Amino acid sequence: MCRWLAYSGSPVCLEDLLYKPQNSLVVQSKHSRMGAETTNGDGFGVGWYGRHTVPGIFRSTEPAWNDRNLRELSSQALSGRVFAHIRASTGSPVQQSNCHPFRRGEWLWMHNGLIRDFHLVKRDLVLEIDPELYPEIEGSTDSEVFFYLALSYGLAADPPAAVARAVGHIEETGRRHGVEHPIQMTVATTDGVTTWAFRYSSEGQSRSLFHSTDISTLREQYPDYPLLHGLSDDTRLVVSEPLGDLHGAWREVPESTCLTVRGGQMDIADFTPKAPRAAA
Template sequence: MCRWLAYSGSPVLLEDLLYKPKNSLVVQGQHSRLGATTTNGDGFGVGWYGAVETPGLFRSTDPVWNDRNLRELCAHASAGRVFAHIRASTGSAVQQTNCHPFRHGRWLWMHNGVLAGFREMKRELAMAVDPELFPDIEGSTDSEMFFFLAMTFGLKDDARAGVARAVGLVEEVAGRHGIEYPVQMTVATTDGDTTWAFRYSSEGRSRSLYQSTDVSTLREQYPDHPALHELSDDARLVVSEPLGDLRGAWREVPEASSVIVHGGEDEVRPFAPVLP
């Protein structure tokens, strides 16, 4: 389906995240190890927070491994909070407005998975979106609709509750259409200060999701590993699949869980849908 990463910590060059790791997102574009599809070539996007309040966004329908402009950007741009996503379409058009991350104000959102039966549910889900937000939907994906449902149900005030209510609505609508397992998701969202990530599926068999372990501990285990000394102690990554094979560097996010990353602190909590 898709692969993504969410980074926070001291500013790093984008190429250090997207190109240099052994199993980088660019590598995963053609050779994903844990994804539902090996190839993720239906576009990509990078969002980052810099000098202005609204995050920057660069998206393209080119395969991530074949875009020279991305390579140029990543060699010069650095940021302390980065979202990156490579896309494998589940049926919607390959167009720039369908590439993740999606942006609204200070918020970014990206999704790996699918809302099964979206075609049948689309009208009802669209009618549930706040009328003031609806004109800002630019593309045709279930992922962007999901984002605006979460915004409608309070994402800005309580991110976990907003996502739980959006999932609850989707499952309720799906039930009326006879769709048994409508939600398959790993989702990441941020307001530029905190990152929230979610792993959940209606079936209880969610796509892969991992978080990095404490950098200071890894430095003690691998004192001769140069990359670890370039990261700040508060550096954190949440990823669809590990970026490398360094033993102890990654731990799997449990099924039906959310991860909250704020500064150098990260917390894992249970996640369950709530009917709005």
């Protein structure tokens, strides 16, 4: 599958997230501890917010550990909201348009998991996408179709409801085609102000997902740990797997959960898919 991180808080250099932690995302690209695959070398992507409402993105088909441009960029770019993703393809081609995060306007989206038997259900899923949005799909992944389903169901107005409707439609369509467990997902999306993260799977055995604990508490607990003193109290991270072994720094996100991060506020709510027609 894949590994990803979503950061918000005081502006940090991208290399502080991607390279410096003990179990950084670049380390995970070769030696993931908790992923379905140890190696995630089918490309990567970084999205970050700077001077403009629309985020910048940098995506490459190179393995993250081998891309000199990523190291160069990450040593200079500074941002208070960052999405980063390393990819292990579940079958779609290794090409830039299939690398996460995906972007539309101010929105970013990234996904770890898969829509099972995508080749069987793709046509039915794509027909549900808003005709005005469909021409903007650039790649061939199930993850991008998932994103555009959520956009079609009102992601900009109510992200949890839109994702619930998209997952409900995917499950309904998959089961109609005889797929027992249609979706496996951890998803993150943001509009540049708030981040929403979801952990769910049809079989109830979802890929790993964690969030950071309160930075101010960790700062008191580890006064000699320098990285913590450079971060604001509202700093939050949501990650596929912990970036280090600091005791008490990470908590697992429960199954079937939606996590909302806005500033220093983090809210956890149950996540339940909804059939689109019933939700409408």
